[in-house]
Amino acid sequence: MQTPPSSAKWRVILRLARIVGALFVCLLGHYACKLLRIRSPWPRIFLGWVGRIAGLRVTCVGRPLKSHVLLLANHVSWLDIMLLAGATGCVFISKKEVARWPIAGWLARLNETIFIDRTGRTTVHDQAQALRAALAAQTPIALFPEGTTEGGIEVLPFRASLLAALFPPMAGVLVQPVAIDYHAVAHDIAWVGDERADVNAMRVLGRRGTIPVTLHFLEPVDPAHMVSRKELAAAARAEIIAAMQSAAAGGFPSPADRLYAPR
Numbered sequence: 001m002q003t004p005p006s007s008a009k010w011r012v013i014l015r016l017a018r019i020v021g022a023l024f025v026c027l028l029g030h031y032a033c034k035l036l037r038i039r040s041p042w043p044r045i046f047l048g049w050v051g052r053i054a055g056l057r058v059t060c061v062g063r064p065l066k067s068h069v070l071l072l073a074n075h076v077s078w079l080d081i082m083l084l085a086g087a088t089g090c091v092f093i094s095k096k097e098v099a100r101w102p103i104a105g106w107l108a109r110l111n112e113t114i115f116i117d118r119t120g121r122t123t124v125h126d127q128a129q130a131l132r133a134a135l136a137a138q139t140p141i142a143l144f145p146e147g148t149t150e151g152g153i154e155v156l157p158f159r160a161s162l163l164a165a166l167f168p169p170m171a172g173v174l175v176q177p178v179a180i181d182y183h184a185v186a187h188d189i190a191w192v193g194d195e196r197a198d199v200n201a202m203r204v205l206g207r208r209g210t211i212p213v214t215l216h217f218l219e220p221v222d223p224a225h226m227v228s229r230k231e232l233a234a235a236a237r238a239e240i241i242a243a244m245q246s247a248a249a250g251g252f253p254s255p256a257d258r259l260y261a262p263r
Contacts, residue, residue: 008206015053015205022049030110041089043111048086051079054204055211062217064088065176067138069220070131070166072236073178074155074244075144077189078201079211080180085111087215090140093131093162095147114141116162131165135173142178145233152190153182155244158237163229175223177236179216179243216243 026046033040051058056079064071064087071090073080084090092108096115099105108115114134116127134141145158166173182189189211191200218239226232 007208011208012202012206018053019050022046022053043107044085044089044091046107047082047111051082051086054079054082055207055209056083057210057212058083058087058215059213060087060215060217064178064217065140065174065220067140068135068170068173069140070135070163070173070175071140071142071178072145072158072175072233072240073142074180074240075146075149075151076153076180076182076186077149077191077204078197079189079204079213080144083180083213083215084142084178088140088142090142091134093141093143112139127162128165131162132170135165135170145236149191150193152192153186155237155241158233160229160233163223163232166223166232167229169222169224173223174220175232175236176220177218177239177243179214179218179240179247181214181216181244181247183212183214185211214247216240216247218243 023046026042026049029045030040030042033042066088071084071088073084081092085092091112091114093114093116094108096117098108098113099115101108114130131141143162145160145162146156147159148156150156163175166175188207189204191197195203221232221235221239223232226235
Protein backbone atom coordinates (compact mmCIF):
# COMPACT_ATOMS: atom_id res chain seq x y z
CA MET A 1 0.00 0.00 0.00
CA GLN A 2 1.30 3.42 -0.93
CA THR A 3 2.11 5.72 1.98
CA PRO A 4 -0.49 8.48 2.41
CA PRO A 5 1.03 11.90 1.61
CA SER A 6 0.02 13.27 5.02
CA SER A 7 1.98 10.55 6.82
CA ALA A 8 5.06 11.22 4.71
CA LYS A 9 4.72 14.94 5.39
CA TRP A 10 4.70 14.43 9.15
CA ARG A 11 7.72 12.15 8.94
CA VAL A 12 9.59 14.87 7.04
CA ILE A 13 8.61 17.51 9.63
CA LEU A 14 9.65 15.34 12.59
CA ARG A 15 12.93 14.35 11.00
CA LEU A 16 13.75 17.94 10.07
CA ALA A 17 13.01 19.01 13.63
CA ARG A 18 15.42 16.37 14.94
CA ILE A 19 18.06 17.46 12.45
CA VAL A 20 17.75 21.08 13.58
CA GLY A 21 18.10 19.95 17.20
CA ALA A 22 21.19 17.90 16.32
CA LEU A 23 22.65 20.87 14.48
CA PHE A 24 22.21 23.12 17.53
CA VAL A 25 23.98 20.63 19.81
CA CYS A 26 26.81 20.08 17.33
CA LEU A 27 27.34 23.79 16.72
CA LEU A 28 27.78 24.33 20.46
CA GLY A 29 30.41 21.61 20.52
CA HIS A 30 32.06 22.83 17.33
CA TYR A 31 32.52 26.43 18.45
CA ALA A 32 33.69 25.26 21.88
CA CYS A 33 36.46 23.38 20.08
CA LYS A 34 37.25 26.53 18.10
CA LEU A 35 37.62 28.50 21.32
CA LEU A 36 39.96 25.84 22.68
CA ARG A 37 41.88 25.85 19.36
CA ILE A 38 41.49 22.12 18.83
CA ARG A 39 40.26 20.32 15.72
CA SER A 40 36.52 19.87 15.92
CA PRO A 41 34.98 16.42 15.31
CA TRP A 42 31.47 17.85 15.49
CA PRO A 43 30.76 18.40 11.77
CA ARG A 44 31.45 14.70 11.13
CA ILE A 45 29.37 13.74 14.17
CA PHE A 46 26.51 15.86 12.87
CA LEU A 47 26.60 14.20 9.45
CA GLY A 48 26.48 10.78 11.09
CA TRP A 49 23.50 11.83 13.20
CA VAL A 50 21.66 13.14 10.13
CA GLY A 51 22.10 9.76 8.49
CA ARG A 52 20.69 8.02 11.54
CA ILE A 53 17.73 10.42 11.68
CA ALA A 54 17.08 9.82 7.97
CA GLY A 55 16.74 6.13 8.73
CA LEU A 56 20.18 4.72 7.93
CA ARG A 57 21.11 1.56 9.80
CA VAL A 58 24.72 0.94 8.92
CA THR A 59 26.87 -2.16 9.10
CA CYS A 60 30.57 -1.80 8.36
CA VAL A 61 32.58 -4.71 6.99
CA GLY A 62 36.37 -4.59 6.89
CA ARG A 63 38.62 -2.07 8.58
CA PRO A 64 38.68 1.57 7.48
CA LEU A 65 42.11 3.17 7.52
CA LYS A 66 42.21 6.11 9.91
CA SER A 67 44.88 8.32 8.35
CA HIS A 68 47.00 8.85 5.23
CA VAL A 69 44.20 7.42 3.11
CA LEU A 70 42.04 8.45 0.17
CA LEU A 71 38.71 6.62 0.30
CA LEU A 72 37.16 5.95 -3.11
CA ALA A 73 33.46 5.04 -3.02
CA ASN A 74 30.62 4.45 -5.44
CA HIS A 75 27.97 7.17 -5.37
CA VAL A 76 24.22 6.54 -5.11
CA SER A 77 22.71 9.27 -2.93
CA TRP A 78 23.46 12.32 -0.80
CA LEU A 79 23.15 9.85 2.07
CA ASP A 80 26.57 8.51 1.05
CA ILE A 81 28.14 11.59 2.65
CA MET A 82 26.40 10.90 5.95
CA LEU A 83 27.48 7.27 5.82
CA LEU A 84 31.18 7.86 5.24
CA ALA A 85 31.49 10.83 7.59
CA GLY A 86 29.73 8.98 10.40
CA ALA A 87 31.76 5.80 9.94
CA THR A 88 35.23 7.25 9.32
CA GLY A 89 35.30 10.92 10.36
CA CYS A 90 36.53 11.80 6.87
CA VAL A 91 36.40 15.07 4.98
CA PHE A 92 35.32 15.21 1.36
CA ILE A 93 36.42 16.40 -2.04
CA SER A 94 33.58 18.21 -3.79
CA LYS A 95 32.96 20.38 -6.83
CA LYS A 96 33.32 24.08 -6.09
CA GLU A 97 29.65 24.77 -6.93
CA VAL A 98 28.62 23.07 -3.68
CA ALA A 99 30.31 25.87 -1.71
CA ARG A 100 27.63 28.26 -2.99
CA TRP A 101 24.66 26.04 -2.12
CA PRO A 102 22.47 27.37 0.74
CA ILE A 103 23.02 25.51 4.03
CA ALA A 104 24.76 22.56 2.33
CA GLY A 105 27.67 24.78 1.31
CA TRP A 106 27.98 26.20 4.81
CA LEU A 107 27.97 22.71 6.35
CA ALA A 108 30.51 21.52 3.79
CA ARG A 109 32.87 24.35 4.75
CA LEU A 110 32.46 23.49 8.44
CA ASN A 111 33.54 19.94 7.57
CA GLU A 112 36.73 21.24 5.91
CA THR A 113 35.60 20.08 2.45
CA ILE A 114 38.21 20.40 -0.28
CA PHE A 115 36.53 22.20 -3.17
CA ILE A 116 37.81 21.60 -6.69
CA ASP A 117 37.13 23.18 -10.07
CA ARG A 118 36.35 20.41 -12.55
CA THR A 119 36.35 22.76 -15.51
CA GLY A 120 39.51 24.77 -14.87
CA ARG A 121 42.40 22.91 -16.46
CA THR A 122 44.88 25.51 -15.25
CA THR A 123 44.03 24.75 -11.62
CA VAL A 124 44.63 20.98 -11.78
CA HIS A 125 48.16 21.30 -10.42
CA ASP A 126 47.08 23.54 -7.52
CA GLN A 127 44.22 21.19 -6.66
CA ALA A 128 46.53 18.20 -6.69
CA GLN A 129 48.92 20.00 -4.34
CA ALA A 130 46.07 20.90 -1.99
CA LEU A 131 45.00 17.27 -1.87
CA ARG A 132 48.57 16.09 -1.22
CA ALA A 133 48.86 18.55 1.66
CA ALA A 134 45.58 17.31 3.17
CA LEU A 135 46.69 13.67 2.90
CA ALA A 136 50.02 14.53 4.52
CA ALA A 137 48.06 16.07 7.41
CA GLN A 138 46.74 12.55 8.17
CA THR A 139 43.06 13.40 7.70
CA PRO A 140 41.10 10.62 5.96
CA ILE A 141 39.69 12.04 2.74
CA ALA A 142 36.80 10.67 0.69
CA LEU A 143 36.17 11.05 -3.03
CA PHE A 144 33.29 9.85 -5.21
CA PRO A 145 35.22 9.31 -8.45
CA GLU A 146 32.08 8.73 -10.54
CA GLY A 147 31.50 12.45 -10.01
CA THR A 148 27.72 11.98 -10.10
CA THR A 149 24.87 9.85 -8.73
CA GLU A 150 23.41 9.43 -12.23
CA GLY A 151 24.55 5.82 -12.37
CA GLY A 152 22.14 4.87 -9.59
CA ILE A 153 23.00 1.32 -8.53
CA GLU A 154 25.31 0.93 -11.53
CA VAL A 155 28.94 1.89 -10.88
CA LEU A 156 29.98 4.31 -13.61
CA PRO A 157 33.61 4.58 -14.81
CA PHE A 158 35.83 6.35 -12.29
CA ARG A 159 37.31 9.69 -13.29
CA ALA A 160 41.05 9.49 -12.79
CA SER A 161 41.95 13.19 -12.99
CA LEU A 162 42.07 13.92 -9.25
CA LEU A 163 44.10 10.80 -8.59
CA ALA A 164 47.00 12.68 -10.17
CA ALA A 165 47.60 13.97 -6.64
CA LEU A 166 48.83 10.49 -5.73
CA PHE A 167 51.57 10.52 -8.37
CA PRO A 168 54.40 10.50 -7.61
CA PRO A 169 53.29 8.22 -4.74
CA MET A 170 53.52 9.60 -1.21
CA ALA A 171 55.17 7.44 1.42
CA GLY A 172 52.54 5.71 3.56
CA VAL A 173 49.52 7.08 1.66
CA LEU A 174 47.10 4.41 0.44
CA VAL A 175 43.84 4.29 -1.48
CA GLN A 176 41.00 2.30 0.09
CA PRO A 177 37.99 1.41 -2.08
CA VAL A 178 34.64 1.47 -0.29
CA ALA A 179 31.55 -0.30 -1.64
CA ILE A 180 28.29 1.31 -0.52
CA ASP A 181 25.49 -1.25 -0.70
CA TYR A 182 21.90 -0.17 -0.01
CA HIS A 183 20.62 -3.64 -0.82
CA ALA A 184 16.98 -3.80 -1.89
CA VAL A 185 16.22 -0.15 -1.13
CA ALA A 186 18.86 1.25 -3.51
CA HIS A 187 16.30 2.05 -6.21
CA ASP A 188 14.09 3.85 -3.67
CA ILE A 189 16.72 6.30 -2.45
CA ALA A 190 18.91 6.75 -5.55
CA TRP A 191 19.18 10.33 -6.82
CA VAL A 192 19.03 10.13 -10.60
CA GLY A 193 17.43 11.81 -13.58
CA ASP A 194 15.89 15.28 -13.39
CA GLU A 195 14.80 15.00 -9.76
CA ARG A 196 15.71 18.18 -7.86
CA ALA A 197 17.88 17.91 -4.76
CA ASP A 198 15.15 19.21 -2.45
CA VAL A 199 12.55 16.86 -3.92
CA ASN A 200 14.82 13.86 -3.45
CA ALA A 201 15.65 14.90 0.12
CA MET A 202 11.97 15.26 1.03
CA ARG A 203 11.19 11.91 -0.59
CA VAL A 204 13.92 10.14 1.37
CA LEU A 205 13.06 11.87 4.65
CA GLY A 206 9.39 11.01 4.18
CA ARG A 207 10.13 7.35 3.57
CA ARG A 208 8.66 4.87 6.04
CA GLY A 209 10.97 2.49 7.88
CA THR A 210 14.74 2.23 7.99
CA ILE A 211 17.39 2.06 5.29
CA PRO A 212 19.75 -0.89 5.80
CA VAL A 213 23.15 -0.26 4.23
CA THR A 214 26.50 -2.01 4.30
CA LEU A 215 29.84 -0.26 3.93
CA HIS A 216 32.48 -2.64 2.64
CA PHE A 217 35.96 -1.31 3.41
CA LEU A 218 38.05 -3.19 0.88
CA GLU A 219 41.69 -4.08 0.52
CA PRO A 220 43.81 -0.90 0.33
CA VAL A 221 45.74 -0.20 -2.86
CA ASP A 222 49.26 1.25 -2.86
CA PRO A 223 49.61 3.81 -5.68
CA ALA A 224 53.31 2.88 -5.84
CA HIS A 225 52.23 -0.45 -7.31
CA MET A 226 50.23 1.20 -10.09
CA VAL A 227 51.56 2.41 -13.42
CA SER A 228 49.18 5.37 -13.71
CA ARG A 229 46.19 7.08 -12.15
CA LYS A 230 43.94 5.45 -14.77
CA GLU A 231 45.09 2.01 -13.69
CA LEU A 232 44.51 2.97 -10.05
CA ALA A 233 40.98 4.21 -10.79
CA ALA A 234 40.15 1.04 -12.73
CA ALA A 235 41.54 -1.21 -9.96
CA ALA A 236 39.50 0.56 -7.25
CA ARG A 237 36.34 0.36 -9.35
CA ALA A 238 36.90 -3.34 -10.02
CA GLU A 239 37.24 -4.03 -6.28
CA ILE A 240 33.97 -2.22 -5.55
CA ILE A 241 32.05 -3.99 -8.31
CA ALA A 242 33.38 -7.38 -7.20
CA ALA A 243 32.29 -6.70 -3.60
CA MET A 244 28.80 -5.66 -4.71
CA GLN A 245 28.43 -8.74 -6.92
CA SER A 246 29.63 -11.02 -4.14
CA ALA A 247 27.13 -9.53 -1.69
CA ALA A 248 24.30 -9.86 -4.22
CA ALA A 249 25.21 -13.52 -4.73
CA GLY A 250 25.11 -14.16 -1.00
CA GLY A 251 28.84 -14.09 -0.47
CA PHE A 252 28.58 -12.19 2.79
CA PRO A 253 31.60 -12.04 5.12
CA SER A 254 31.76 -14.03 8.32
CA PRO A 255 30.58 -12.41 11.59
CA ALA A 256 34.23 -11.99 12.61
CA ASP A 257 34.75 -9.65 9.65
CA ARG A 258 31.89 -7.36 10.61
CA LEU A 259 33.02 -4.38 12.62
CA TYR A 260 30.08 -2.46 14.00
CA ALA A 261 26.84 -0.69 13.24
CA PRO A 262 27.49 3.06 13.76
CA ARG A 263 24.83 4.94 15.68
